[in-house]
Structure formats: C-alpha cells, structure tokens
Amino acid sequence: EQETVTGLFSKDCILPCTFPPGDDEVIYWKKGDKNVHSYYYQMDQLERQDPNYRHRTHLFYQNISHGNASLKLSNLTVTDEGSYNCYVGTQQTKTEVEVTLRVRVCSYYALEYQKTDTERTLKCYAFLTYPAPRISWAQGNTSTQETGREDTRDGVLYSVRSDQNIMNTADPYYCHIHLPHEEWTGEWKMQDELSTVGGSSIVIPCEYSSNTANTEGFSVVWTLTRNAVISVLASFNGTSHSYQPRVEINQSDFSLILVDITPNDSGEYLCNISTPHNTKLTVRTLQV
Structure with a gap:
C-alpha cells in the first residue's frame, strides 16, 4: 500500500x-x-x-x-x-x-514601494521559505538586475529582500519569486497624474481583475505618501475600514473616494491589492 x-x-x-x-x-x-x-x-x-x-x-x-x-x-x-x-x-x-x-512551509511574500525626494525604490520580500527562493525582476518586458539584496536564515528557513530602483516611471516593474512548488508575482505601476481644485470630491481608481476579488486572502490597502510620510487611509478585507476623515473605499471597484479636498491632500496615492499569489501596486499622483 x-x-x-x-x-x-x-x-x-x-x-x-x-x-x-x-x-x-x-x-x-x-x-x-x-x-x-x-x-x-x-x-x-x-x-x-x-x-x-x-x-x-x-x-x-x-x-x-x-x-x-x-x-x-x-x-x-x-x-x-x-x-x-x-x-x-x-x-x-x-x-x-x-x-x-x-x-x-507557510511562506509569505510582499512588495513594498518607497519614495524619497530623490529616488523611488521597490523592495520585494520572501519570508520563511524552503529552499532559498530565486527572485527575478523585469522592467516592462525586459529583465533587469536587482540593485540591492539582503539574505537571512532562521534555522533551515530562508528570508530574502531584493531591491530595485525605479528608473522610468512610465514602465511597470515586476518582481517574480520562484520556488519549487510556488510562484509569486508583485507588480508596480504608475498611472497618469490627477488634478482637482480645493473643496471638490474625487474618485481615484484602482486596477484589479474581477476574479482576483473572489480569492481567499484578498485585501486592498490605500496609502498616501506626502513629504516622505506615509499615511494609511483605508483598507478592505471582506469589510472596509477608513482610518482618516473624508475618505472611503468603494466596495464595488475598490476605488478611493475623497471628499472636501484641501491642498494638503496632494501627494502620491498607492493602492495595494494582494492575494496569496500576487500583489499589485498602483500609484497615482494627485495635484490640488
């Protein structure tokens, strides 16, 4: 038997x-x-x-x-x-x-976007994997080398952080994590700038595919980066939560609704849509 x-x-x-x-x-x-x-x-x-x-x-x-x-x-x-x-x-x-x-092994993965005054960086993480993961990057359709890396061990398990500097915001960037029984993809994309006037309302769309929204472990997080400070605005993981006044997530398409806009609302808005197998980061600049 x-x-x-x-x-x-x-x-x-x-x-x-x-x-x-x-x-x-x-x-x-x-x-x-x-x-x-x-x-x-x-x-x-x-x-x-x-x-x-x-x-x-x-x-x-x-x-x-x-x-x-x-x-x-x-x-x-x-x-x-x-x-x-x-x-x-x-x-x-x-x-x-x-x-x-x-x-x-219950491994997990993440893609993080950081912006300073001078540069934009992506950090791709694989936590607690076995064996060691292979991480590859692409800019548009062209494969590209990582610009930094950190490896750590926890007993027999591996954790890796791989960095990529964003040179051209017109291109999407992809991080692929390869393991024998699992593949994970992170994607970063910058959309066209939005502009509006004070006192108005605006809807900032977020790209996602409808079959993704039905996946177990699906989540959405909206953040705002302004003067190198990141604020979490709202999230959705089956139910929606708002963490700042004047913002909410539209539960049908996960766009961000912003009302009574002030000049302080200017900045980079990031929509993070994640499932266990992929993460999609969509960035839009709002100019008030």
Missing part, C-alpha cells in the same frame, strides 16, 4: 498504518536505513532510534491491538520529507505500508 501525507512545518502529523489485528505485534517504522520508531514486547524499543527523531515519535498504544500502527511525528522539519516504511509482524500476518511525507 502507498499513501501520501502533507504536514505543516513545525506542526505535528500522523503517518497512517493499519494491519489485521493479531498477537505479539512487532512494529518498525523506517525512513531509508534510519530507524524512526520500533515497538515489540508490548513496549517502545528506542535504543537504536535515529537521533533526528528523538522525542518526536509516538504510537497510539491503546489502538495497536485493534490494528493501528500509525505514527505521530511532532515538530516537523523540512528534512522529514521523504518515504517512510511501516512494517508490522504478528503471529498471524506480516504487513508493509509505504507513506510519502511532504512538508509544507
């Missing part, structure tokens, strides 16, 4: 193994030539257990007599991935079960 189990990094999981109930059970769990867990004479026999599994394995002792030799493996790590063999011998039968374990 063959089964596949997916567990979460640092959590517990159960490797299933059942057998026809019998007398004098002998249970061996192995991974290749490593002894993961042994049980006979009605008790655990762990003298030869591989040190990587010390204090992390557990059988369901009350259920062994009913034909259950499943193994609970605690505090999963990426090196636990692979193929496990469960052997059970009784006076009556012999049973072998193969279980493939995959360990999933």
